[in-house]
Amino acid sequence: VTFRAGKASAKDPSTPGLRVLVIDDDDVARDVIVDVLEQDGHHVTSLPSPIGATKHIVDQQVNVVVLDLMMPSMRGDKLANLLGRNPKLKDLGVVLVTSARREDVSALTDAMASVAIVSKSGLHEELCPAVRRAAKQR
Amino acid sequence: MPSELPQQAAADRNGADSLPSATRLQISLIAFTLLLVALLTTLSSLLVRNVFSGLTPSLTGDLRWKAQRGVAELSYSADFGVLTGNQQLLLEAAAHYTSDPDFLYVRFGNAQGQLLLERGSADGLPAAAGVPAAVLENPEAFVSWAPVVIEGLRVGDVTLAVSKQRLQAGAQLYRRMLLLGLVGASAALLLALAFVRLHVVPILRLTERTSLELRRTAKAALASAEAKSRFMANMSHEIRTPLNGLLGMLHLAERADASAPMRRYLNIMGTSARSLLQVVNDILDFSKLNAGSYQVRPEPCSPRELIEDMLSLFAQRAAEKQLQLSAEVAPSIPSAVMLDGDRFRQVLGNLVGNAIKFTERGSVEVSALSRPMGEADGAASVLEVFVDDTGPGIPEASRSALFQAFSQVDESTRRAHEGTGLGLAISKQLVELMGGAIGYRPRESGGSRFHFSLPLDACERPRVAPGPTGAAPPRPANARPLLLVDDNEVNQIVAVELLESLGLRVDVVSSGEDAIDAVVAGDYALVLMDCQMPGMDGYEATREIRRRLPDRKLAIVAFTAHAMSEERAKVLSAGMDDYLAKPIDPAQLAEVLSRHLGVAHLSFRPAPEALASPRSIAPAGAEGAALLQPGLRRPPRAVDTFLKRTPDELEQLRRAAREQRYDEVRRLAHKLKGSAASLGARELACMCEHLQHARSDEGADALNERVAALSPAYQRLSAALERRESASEDGAA
Numbered sequence A: 001v002t003f004r005a006g007k008a009s010a011k012d013p014s015t016p017g018l019r020v021l022v023i024d025d026d027d028v029a030r031d032v033i034v035d036v037l038e039q040d041g042h043h044v045t046s047l048p049s050p051i052g053a054t055k056h057i058v059d060q061q062v063n064v065v066v067l068d069l070m071m072p073s074m075r076g077d078k079l080a081n082l083l084g085r086n087p088k089l090k091d092l093g094v095v096l097v098t099s100a101r102r103e104d105v106s107a108l109t110d111a112m113a114s115v116a117i118v119s120k121s122g123l124h125e126e127l128c129p130a131v132r133r134a135a136k137q138r
Numbered sequence B: 001m002p003s004e005l006p007q008q009a010a011a012d013r014n015g016a017d018s019l020p021s022a023t024r025l026q027i028s029l030i031a032f033t034l035l036l037v038a039l040l041t042t043l044s045s046l047l048v049r050n051v052f053s054g055l056t057p058s059l060t061g062d063l064r065w066k067a068q069r070g071v072a073e074l075s076y077s078a079d080f081g082v083l084t085g086n087q088q089l090l091l092e093a094a095a096h097y098t099s100d101p102d103f104l105y106v107r108f109g110n111a112q113g114q115l116l117l118e119r120g121s122a123d124g125l126p127a128a129a130g131v132p133a134a135v136l137e138n139p140e141a142f143v144s145w146a147p148v149v150i151e152g153l154r155v156g157d158v159t160l161a162v163s164k165q166r167l168q169a170g171a172q173l174y175r176r177m178l179l180l181g182l183v184g185a186s187a188a189l190l191l192a193l194a195f196v197r198l199h200v201v202p203i204l205r206l207t208e209r210t211s212l213e214l215r216r217t218a219k220a221a222l223a224s225a226e227a228k229s230r231f232m233a234n235m236s237h238e239i240r241t242p243l244n245g246l247l248g249m250l251h252l253a254e255r256a257d258a259s260a261p262m263r264r265y266l267n268i269m270g271t272s273a274r275s276l277l278q279v280v281n282d283i284l285d286f287s288k289l290n291a292g293s294y295q296v297r298p299e300p301c302s303p304r305e306l307i308e309d310m311l312s313l314f315a316q317r318a319a320e321k322q323l324q325l326s327a328e329v330a331p332s333i334p335s336a337v338m339l340d341g342d343r344f345r346q347v348l349g350n351l352v353g354n355a356i357k358f359t360e361r362g363s364v365e366v367s368a369l370s371r372p373m374g375e376a377d378g379a380a381s382v383l384e385v386f387v388d389d390t391g392p393g394i395p396e397a398s399r400s401a402l403f404q405a406f407s408q409v410d411e412s413t414r415r416a417h418e419g420t421g422l423g424l425a426i427s428k429q430l431v432e433l434m435g436g437a438i439g440y441r442p443r444e445s446g447g448s449r450f451h452f453s454l455p456l457d458a459c460e461r462p463r464v465a466p467g468p469t470g471a472a473p474p475r476p477a478n479a480r481p482l483l484l485v486d487d488n489e490v491n492q493i494v495a496v497e498l499l500e501s502l503g504l505r506v507d508v509v510s511s512g513e514d515a516i517d518a519v520v521a522g523d524y525a526l527v528l529m530d531c532q533m534p535g536m537d538g539y540e541a542t543r544e545i546r547r548r549l550p551d552r553k554l555a556i557v558a559f560t561a562h563a564m565s566e567e568r569a570k571v572l573s574a575g576m577d578d579y580l581a582k583p584i585d586p587a588q589l590a591e592v593l594s595r596h597l598g599v600a601h602l603s604f605r606p607a608p609e610a611l612a613s614p615r616s617i618a619p620a621g622a623e624g625a626a627l628l629q630p631g632l633r634r635p636p637r638a639v640d641t642f643l644k645r646t647p648d649e650l651e652q653l654r655r656a657a658r659e660q661r662y663d664e665v666r667r668l669a670h671k672l673k674g675s676a677a678s679l680g681a682r683e684l685a686c687m688c689e690h691l692q693h694a695r696s697d698e699g700a701d702a703l704n705e706r707v708a709a710l711s712p713a714y715q716r717l718s719a720a721l722e723r724r725e726s727a728s729e730d731g732a733a
Helices: A027-039 A053-059 A076-085 A102-111 A120-137 B002-011 B022-077 B079-084 B087-098 B165-255 B260-290 B303-320 B341-358 B411-416 B423-433 B489-501 B512-521 B538-548 B565-573 B586-597 B636-658 B662-678 B682-692 B700-708 B710-732
Strands: A019-023 A043-047 A064-068 A093-098 A116-119 B103-110 B115-120 B135-138 B141-150 B153-163 B299-301 B324-329 B337-339 B363-372 B381-389 B437-442 B448-456 B482-485 B506-509 B526-530 B555-560 B578-581
Touching: A019 A027, A019 A053, A027 A043, A027 A064, A027 A120, A027 B636, A027 B662, A043 A053, A053 A076, A064 A076, A064 A120, A076 A093, A076 B489, A076 B506, A093 A120, A116 A120, A120 B662, A120 B682, B022 B079, B022 B087, B022 B135, B022 B141, B022 B153, B022 B165, B079 B087, B079 B103, B079 B141, B079 B153, B087 B103, B087 B115, B103 B141, B165 B260, B165 B489, B260 B423, B299 B303, B299 B341, B303 B324, B303 B337, B303 B341, B303 B363, B303 B381, B341 B363, B341 B381, B341 B423, B341 B448, B423 B437, B423 B448, B482 B489, B482 B512, B489 B506, B489 B526, B489 B586, B506 B512, B512 B526, B512 B538, B526 B538, B526 B586, B538 B555, B555 B565, B555 B586, B565 B578, B578 B586, B636 B662, B636 B700, B636 B710, B662 B682, B662 B700, B682 B700, B682 B710, B700 B710
Parallel strands: A019 A043, A019 A064, A064 A093, A093 A116, B324 B363, B482 B506, B482 B526, B526 B555, B555 B578
Antiparallel strands: B103 B115, B103 B153, B135 B141, B141 B153, B299 B337, B363 B381, B381 B448, B437 B448
């Protein structure tokens, strides 16, 4: 078993690797998410807080941003909402991750029908398909 | 310091032009002395010369006469002696002359020309014989000759020479005096030079150095004052930016659903944050006033409107304390006068704010009147504004320090009322800057009367209406979206939520360049432009928008963290229509927007339903949940972080549970759950999920128990994780 196989072992050869930005204040979850996405063949960068995210997304030409829903400085859904308003970021896909259970955040999904929400306990199974879907939708 | 002097002297040379240098003073002093000495010498020599030239002719005449007259006399008195050749007689006759100090030579001869008697020396004398009564001269003497005649018969002759020695002595004296004068003058010159060199030059050098040092000190002081004021401006920006976020979020939080205690905490936080902002603003104003960089910008405005605006601003605060707040503006006050409206507001606001702050019951009254000024004052009349309150008044001992910086009336009031103690000092400086005066008088009925007066220059142009208020037909607020330009996501959130709660649609971009693209491509009703952004800032972006779209009627409102009034001029000159200081004041935002959007008034809707707080639903049981989900990849760094951090977090959880801080327990549980879930640690995540829904009514024991149960679960998990990790390392090796 080699942990750093990274981009070479893209599981889904039909889509090329995406440029993904991960924003989560929790180091552990962030590292796991980055690792999961790298395994899927994406080019992944990460930030511990939403501050400066917009600039990063523009500068790094990010395709999909993965946001933690509950962060101390700003909630992920608010940031997703902001990003959605930015005409410069029309093509940006957004995926929210949360450690809350899906049914608890259903209120959110109503408000943001286009945004995928992935539970942290289902990262390994659900995140990569969600990210690819978010990219395709755009 | 001395080692710097030469370079500094060179550096300051340009600046030193106005001041005579020691060298130059030395040269001019020497030249002056020379001129003086030359003048004196010339004058004295002219004087001597005049005296001598006046004396010389008379002396010459004297001597010449003496010779001529002497010969004539001798030719009579010595006739018998000459006839007889009697030497004794001749000697006697000549005795009068030979004893004369000017006598040089006398000779008697007989008819045949033979010498009868001779006295003195005839060396070098011209031969005078033959011409009677003529006076001949050579440089040494006047010589005269006469025949001696008895009864018509020439019996002999006489020659007399008178020395010119006295004349020559005069000339010599004149020469000597001239010489002496020159020598004296030279000596005076040398003395003057020596004096200059020894006494004046050191003084001058000292003066020069002192003035250089003074100049340098002044320069350094100016530079340091400038640096200080720049620092203050920057600091205030740095402090105001996070405060902006804080106040904005507070405003949102205050509108959101919150429990009563939470609402109280939020209120206190809001009050504290606002007074912190006031302190920052005060200090900024004060430092700017002290640095002399405040400028008054008079513009046509209406004192009545300014006062009424101010009253409406304070109406709520007065109402909260059940104070009666009223204003009376004399009809004689013109509707448009040249005034710096912002400064006027600041001063009046300070006085009214103080009055409300310190008055517990009764009323606060503002009154304004105009009175003609004294003839000598030039300006036509004075605007007098009074702020009367029914508060405790100010003790006599404290009155002198009233307008000084950092003073509040006494410690007890300071404790009761927060503030920097800068308000009145700032007001005083502002009023004086506007050419007026501020003062305090106790009222006889108790309470205080503050008053200030400003020169009243009525102007013809009425105040320009601040916008198309009411003029444009009201348009649905959400017909066209607004564009928000701000690089900071927190600011974006605050602004977006406020704008949405005003029923407005809003797009967001985060740079000046993007703003230009968005405006060119889209149809926006208004742009809210942050001024300070990295890269292209708001001013530049606005200029560019105005340049590219000169015909587009698009209001651009600046957001600026610099609250200084200069900012306003800067904002307007960049082509923006209005400005809002950060932190955004919701009421002000609504007012400015309704003005520029041509909407009668905008009002806030109730806050949108917040994200449902975790509901108390029975979570799925933890039993049967796998300790560690098999077959998952776990990045070693994440595992390391988790193992390092979690024992601390568990300890924090235990403490929070012991102290019954339910919010803290929920927060920590949520955090731990996220980390555990992402590592596939189902058991721990599940237990945290339970804990996250802990209710305050379930009792301390149950809570402690559930928190305590986390520890063994974590022990099992960490052991399993470490096993996996070492196994994977083996595998990798």
